[in-house]
Amino acid sequence: MNKRSVQHLLLALSLGCMTTACSTTDKAAAGQQAVASTSKEKVSDWPRGVTYEIFVQSFCDSDNDGIGDIKGMTSKLDYLADLGVEAVWLMPIGPSPSYHKYDVTDYYGVHPDYGTLEDYKEFIEEAHERGIKVVMDLVVNHSGVDHPWFQEALRNPNSPYRNYYVWAHKDDPETQKEGKIISGDSGNVNRWHKVANSDSLYYGYFYGGMPDLNFDNPKLRQEIFNVGKFWLEEVGVDGFRLDAARHIFPDDRAEDSHRWWEEFRSEMRKVKDDVYLVGEVWASANEVAPYMQGLPALFNFDIGGAIVNAVQQEDAGMLVENHKKIRNFYKTVNPDYVDATFITNHDQNRIMSEVNGDVNKARMAAALLFTLPGSPYIYYGEEIGMQGKKPDELIREPFIWEEKEEDDCRATWMEPKYNTDETVTPADEQLEDDDSLLNHYRDLIHLRNNSSALTYGELEPVNLNVKGVTAFLRKHGEDTVLVLHNLTGQEKTVNRPAYLEQYDEVLFKTQEVELDENEIELEPYSTVVLQF
Template sequence: MKKFALSIIALFLVLTGCQSQKSTEKEKSSPSTEMVWSKDQSAAENTKHRVYYEIFVRAFADSNGDGIGDLNGVTKQLDYLKELGVGGIWLMPINPSPSYHGYDVTDYMNVNKDYGTLEDMKNLVSEAHKRDIKVVMDLVMNHTSKEHPWFQKALIGDPKYRDYYVWSDETTNTNAVGDWNQKIWHGTSDQKYEAIFWDGMPDLNYKNPAVMTEMKNAGQFWLSDIGIDGFRLDAAKYLISSHQSATNHEDNAKLWSEFKQATQQAKPDSILIGEIWDSASIVGKYLTALDSGFDFDLSTKILSSVKGENDAGIASSLERTRGYFQTVSPTYMDSIFITNHDMNRVMSELNGDVNHAKMAASLLLTLPGNPFLYYGEEIGLEGKKPDEHIREPMIWTPSEEDAIHSKWVNHLYSKNRDEVAVSVQENEKDSLLNHYKTMIAVRNSHPTLMDGEIKASAIRTKGLVSFERVKDDSRLLVLHNVSKDKLTITLPEDMKDVYFSSESYVKKGKELTLSPYSTIIFEAK
C-alpha cells in the first residue's frame, strides 16, 4: 500500500474558480477533484500530532473464529485504519481481567488470554509501526481487580500487600460517598477498603512508594519490551482520592510526574494521556505531569452545536481554555473527541441523523488537538447505556456470519447492517465513512490544521460555526454551516483561496453562500 495513496484520493482541494476577485459569480456544483499535492503537504509524517482511533479489542475483529475480538484481529485491520487516515490507536484494557471490559486488572504484565498472547501484542505493535501508526494502551493504575493476587494476599493479612491498598481506620467516615453518590467503602470487617468505582476494584495505596515502583516496572515493560508508544491513564485524578487528602490533585500530579520520569527513561518520545473528567481548572493541575488530557467540555459543545444547528461557543471556549493550559505547560496537547466508551454513541445522541453526524466529524477534525475516534463512529454505529451496548461489535460486512465479526454481545442497535457495514459504505461516495476519510485527509494535509492554534472569528450568523486556525505565518478560515438552510456571509478581504469545500457553494465577490451541512476552508493572503 502506498503511504499516502488513500489520503490523496480522499482529499478534495478546491482551487479552481475561487481565486479570481474579478469574477462576478462562481458556483461550484461539487468539490473539485483537482489535486494540488506534494509529499511536503503531509503534516502527519514525523509528528506527534495525529488522529487516534479507540479500540475495544473484544468487539473489533475476530481472527480465530471464537466469536471474540482479539489482537490478531486488530492487526488484520491495520490497513483499514491506515486507509481511514489514522496515525495512532488506543487499545482499551488488554490485561488479564475477570470482567469483559478489563478495567479490573489481575496481571499488569500480561495479555488477556481471550485476546491472545504477548507475542501477538508485539506483532501488532510491529505491524502498526510499519504503517506509521502509534500504539497507546490503557493502563489502569488507580485500582486492581479484587481477584488480583496482591489483594487476595492482603485479605489474608500479608503485611506487604495489605499496605498496597487503602483501608479505613477509626477516623474514617465509612458512610462517605463518591462524586456520583456511590458507596466507596466496602467490606464486612471493622476495617473496610476504599474502592471508588465498585467493590470489585479496590483502590491502590499510592502513599506506599512500593505501589508506584510496581507501576513503573509495568510501564517500562510495555514501552521497552513490547514497544508501545504510550498510555491512556484511566481515572487519573483518583490515585489519591479526596477522601485521603485535601490536596489530592496536587498529590496526584506529583505521582504522575514520578511515573512520567520512568516512562521517559524507557522511551523518551512516549506520551501520557490522562482521563481527567473535570473542569479545566482541575485538568490544568495535571498538565505539569501529563502530556495531554481528554477534553470532555469540547465533546459537549460539539454535540450541542450539531443538535441545535448553531454554534455552542466552540472557538471562544477553546481559545480561552487552551490559553490557560499553555500557561501551565507550553508543550500541552489537547485530546479531543465526540464520544467514547463511557458515553452514548454519537449516532444515537444525534437520533440517527447522518447530516448531523457528518458535521460533528467535520468540527472535530478541523479543531486543534489530537482527535480520537471511537471505533465504529466512522460508520455510524449506534448504542446507548448500559455500557455493554455502547461497546457492541464492529460491523464489517452485511453478513453477521462472516468470521471477522465479534459476537461477544448481541446487537440491540445498528441492525441495518446492509447500510452500516464498512464494505457497503466504502463503495458509497456520500457515505459517513467516506466523509470521515475525506476530512481526515484534509486535516493530515495541512500543518495548520494539524497543530495550529485557534482564534474566534468575527463572522457570526445563526447556523454557522466559524473560527481561524493559525500557525506561524499561515492562517485558515474554517466555516461550518451546521444548519439545514443555505447561509450567506461576507468574507474578510484577506481570504483569497478556497483550500477545501465539502459541498457546492456560490461566491460573488466577497459574498459567499454555503450549502446546508457543509464545510469550507479558506487560506489567507
C-alpha cells in the same frame, strides 16, 4: 491508480486477509503502499495527529470464537492506515474476569481471549511499519479483587501486600463521610466496602470489584513503575492512556495526585524519552490544568460536550471562543501540552445516537472536530455511524465490516441492540461510496494531516453574525485557512469582512459552495475551508 482506487484495494485486502491467510510480508507491503499512496504531502506528526480508540473485544474476531482479538486487529491495520490515523489507543487487554477488563488481575499479561504477548508484539511491529503508534490503557488507580495482591491481602492482614491497598475498620468515622457502608456496587457514591467475616473495610472508588491501590506505599509505587517500564521496554508500546488519573488520591489530596504523575512521567522517560502519556481527568479546566506537568496530554471533555451540543442545537454559540480561552489558559501551565480532543468515547453515548440518527449532524460533529485545534481521537465505529446509548455494553457493540453472512471478522460476544445490518451500512460498502460517512471522515482526516494550519495552527474566532454559522481562522506560519460551518438545515448567505476578502480559493468543501465577491452561499449542513 488513484487514491480512492488504492483505498478500495486495501480494504478488500484487509477484509479478506486474516492473519491465518496472509503472510506478514504481504500485510506489511500493503500497509506501506497505503502510507505511500495517501500521505505524500503529510505534515502532521504524532502525537499531534489523529488517534483511533479500539475496544478489542468488539473490533475484529480472527478465530471465530465470537470475541475480537489482537490478530483480528492486526488484520485491520491497513484500514486504519488508509483512514489516516497515526496511532491507536487500546482499551485494557490484560487478564480480567469482566468484559471491559478494567478490573485487571495481571499487569504483565494479555487476556487469553485476545491472544498472547507474542501476538501483541507482532501487532505493535506491524503498526509501526505503517507509521501507526500504539497506546495502551494502563489501569493503575485500582486492581481487580481477583488480583493476587488483593487476594493475599485478604488472606493475611500481616502480608506486605496488605499495604498495597487502603483499609479501615468498620467503626472508623472516616468511612462514614461518603455515605453508608455497603458490600456491593458503590454507584460511584459509596467508596468503602465490607470484607466478609471481618471488621475490615477496603476503599474502592468505582465499586467493590475494583479496590484502589495505595500510592502512599513506596513499594506499590515501584511496582507500578516496573509495570510501565515492562510495556515500554520489553513489549514496545509508545505510551499509555491513564485511566481515572484524578483519583490516585482522594479529591482533598489533589496535589499528591499531581506529584505522582510527575514522578511517573520521570520514571517512564528513563526508558523512553518521548513516551506519550494521556490522562483521563474529567473535571473543570481549573482542576485539569495542574495535571499537565505530569500528563502533557489530557482529554478535553469540554470540547466534546460543546461539539455535541452545537450539532444538536444547530448553533455553535460560544464554542470557538471558549475553546480558545481554555487552550490559552492551558498554555500558561504547559506550553507544550497536547489537547486530546474527541466527540464521545467508550464512557458516553455515541454521537450518532446523540443526534437521533441524523447523519448530517454526525457529519457536522466530525467536521468541527477535525478543523478545530487539538489532536483528535475517534471512537471505533464512529466513522461508520455506529449508534449506542448506555449502559456501557451498548456503546461498545461489535464493529460491522461486511454484511453479516459475509462478515467473518464481526464479533458475536453480545447480541447488538443498536448496530445491525438494518441500522448501519457496513464499512466495505461505505468505502465504495464517495458520499458515505466513512469517506467523509477519511477526507477530513487527510485534509488535516496535509495542512499545517489545521494541525498546528492557532485559533482566531470570526464573527459573521449569521445564526447557525460558525467561522474561524487557523494560522500556522504562512499557512492560514478560513473555516466556515453551516450547522443548520437551511442555506445560509454570509458576507466576508474586508479583512477576509483574500480568502477566495476553496481548499476543501463537503458540498457545493458559491463565492460571489464578498458573499458566500453555504448549503445546509456544509463545511468549506478557504485559503488565499
